[in-house]
Amino acid sequence: MTAELHLVHRAAFAPLLDGAAVVPTHGTEVLNGVAAHGLAAHREAFGDRPSFAGDRGAALVDGIDRVTLTGRGGGHFPTAAKWRSILAAGPAQTVVANGAEGEPGCAKDAVLLQTRPHLVLDGLVAAMEVVGAVDGVVWIHAGADATARSVASAIAERARAGAGDPPIRVVVAPARYLSGEATGIIRTLEGGPTLPRFVHDPAHPWSEGRRPVLVQNVETLARVGQVALGGAESYRATSLLTVVSGTHRVVVEADPSMTFGDVVAHAWTSPDGLEPQAVLLGGYGGSWVAWQRLASMSIDPGALRSQGLSIGAGLVGPLPSSACGIEESARLTRYLADQSARQCGPCVFGLAGVAELASDLTAGTLGRSGRKRLDRFMDEIAGRGACRHPDGALRMLASALDVFSHDVHRHRRGRSCAAPTHSVLPLPLETS
Numbered sequence: 013m014t015a016e017l018h019l020v021h022r023a024a025f026a027p028l029l030d031g032a033a034v035v036p037t038h039g040t041e042v043l044n045g046v047a048a049h050g051l052a053a054h055r056e057a058f059g060d061r062p063s064f065a066g067d068r069g070a071a072l073v074d075g076i077d078r079v080t081l082t083g084r085g086g087g088h089f090p091t092a093a094k095w096r097s098i099l100a101a102g103p104a105q106t107v108v109a110n111g112a113e114g115e116p117g118c119a120k121d122a123v124l125l126q127t128r129p130h131l132v133l134d135g136l137v138a139a140m141e142v143v144g145a146v147d148g149v150v151w152i153h154a155g156a157d158a159t160a161r162s163v164a165s166a167i168a169e170r171a172r173a174g175a176g177d178p179p180i181r182v183v184v185a186p187a188r189y190l191s192g193e194a195t196g197i198i199r200t201l202e203g204g205p206t207l208p209r210f211v212h213d214p215a216h217p218w219s220e221g222r223r224p225v226l227v228q229n230v231e232t233l234a235r236v237g238q239v240a241l242g243g244a245e246s247y248r249a250t251s252l253l254t255v256v257s258g259t260h261r262v263v264v265e266a267d268p269s270m271t272f273g274d275v276v277a278h279a280w281t282s283p284d285g286l287e288p289q290a291v292l293l294g295g296y297g298g299s300w301v302a303w304q305r306l307a308s309m310s311i312d313p314g315a316l317r318s319q320g321l322s323i324g325a326g327l328v329g330p331l332p333s334s335a336c337g338i339e340e341s342a343r344l345t346r347y348l349a350d351q352s353a354r355q356c357g358p359c360v361f362g363l364a365g366v367a368e369l370a371s372d373l374t375a376g377t378l379g380r381s382g383r384k385r386l387d388r389f390m391d392e393i394a395g396r397g398a399c400r401h402p403d404g405a406l407r408m409l410a411s412a413l414d415v416f417s418h419d420v421h422r423h424r425r426g427r428s429c430a431a432p433t434h435s436v437l438p439l440p441l442e443t444s
Contacts, residue, residue, distance in 0.1 A: 035123070085232065114190060188351060207353045251326065
């Protein structure tokens with residue numbers, strides 16, 4: 013990886029990041045490569061934040077609509093449509109800046125909260141003003157101590173400067189994969205457990221009789237801050253990506269003109285000097301994509317959607333040529349099964365059964381009948397969970413069975429693929 017990495021082509025706009033941020037494979041307590049903005053540096057880069065109450069709020073929603081901003085937590089639902097749904101049901105109770113970042117491979121939200129906390133807070137306050145919320149929450153996971161300190165310091169700095177922000181508090185969630193799921197966040201704020209719940213209308217995930225709650229990913233709110241401070245005309249739809257590379261992860265801001273080949277060439281260190289054989293794109297509930305297919309693709313969410321792919325939570329996980337895709341995928345499936353909410357049959361029994369059969373495949377003990385059971389389980393579980401967690405796990409495994417079909421063939425015959433590289437993508441359970 014080069015010492016200086018500036019993937020965004022400079023123009024008359026202030027980018028989210030001014031370089032590449034490097035964090036360890038596990039945890040985000042150590043961060044290098046991007047200087048943190050205090051309030052003075054933030055205002056110098058982005059300017060003062062105006063109020064967005066009343067008509068100015070409607071104009072901000074229109075601006076967000078014009079730049080086609082989508083949620084950057086993984087779902088990429090249009091942000092303006094989400095806000096208008098809240099406004100139709102409002103006024104809101106709470107706006108949540110969701111920085112829990114349950115994906116073990118991702119680090120972009122922690123990087124933003126540690127280096128650009130005031131941009132996130134400007135976006136959060138603007139959202140509160142638009143939807144009429146009286147409570148602001150920055151939601152992070154347990155163990156993210158450096159992030160918690162950064163947010164608390166930024167809130168205190170704004171108070172000393174007389175920013176006039178509404179009340180904002182930091183809430184610490186359990187360090188689990190599903191802690192950042194929106195319905196689980198709302199359930200917790202209503203006094204329940206931090207677990208996803210089934211909702212009849214996804215546009216109204218709060219309980220009947222309660223005031224609306226707006227949950228937005230940290231990156232989404234940072235981009236709201238960009239539109240609010242610089243206007244829709246100067247906004248550029250870049251993407252924040254976390255590239256997993258051996259002993260560290262690299263968070264970069266990439267322009268749509270860049271390709272995945274460009275990003276991986278700069279941010280990934282190959283352990284064997286060869287190109288990756290495939291990339292896990294989007295998150296651990298994302299899709300494996302063969303490198304020959306992905307390398308030339310532009311980092312443009314719309315272009316990816318046309319190919320049936322999604323940038324998801326921004327994870328780019330290259331798999332070295334010396335690793336086994338089926339072993340890696342079975343490992344991730346076991347983790348996702350262990351991290352399930354255990355509230356419905358597809359999670360309690362189905363996902364666990366799929367993980368066991370995937371492990372049998374890795375061990376070379378999955379015969380013809382076992383493969384039929386695996387296919388049947390995957391068909392029966394799809395779309396039947398109380399939340400989308402099982403669907404994500406199945407999407408990842410199904411893409412692995414396709415992309416790594418040569419590994420499947422070897423393992424089904426009981427032969428070892430003798431892969432010298434193991435455990436490529438980080439899992440928190442392996443650090444205990």
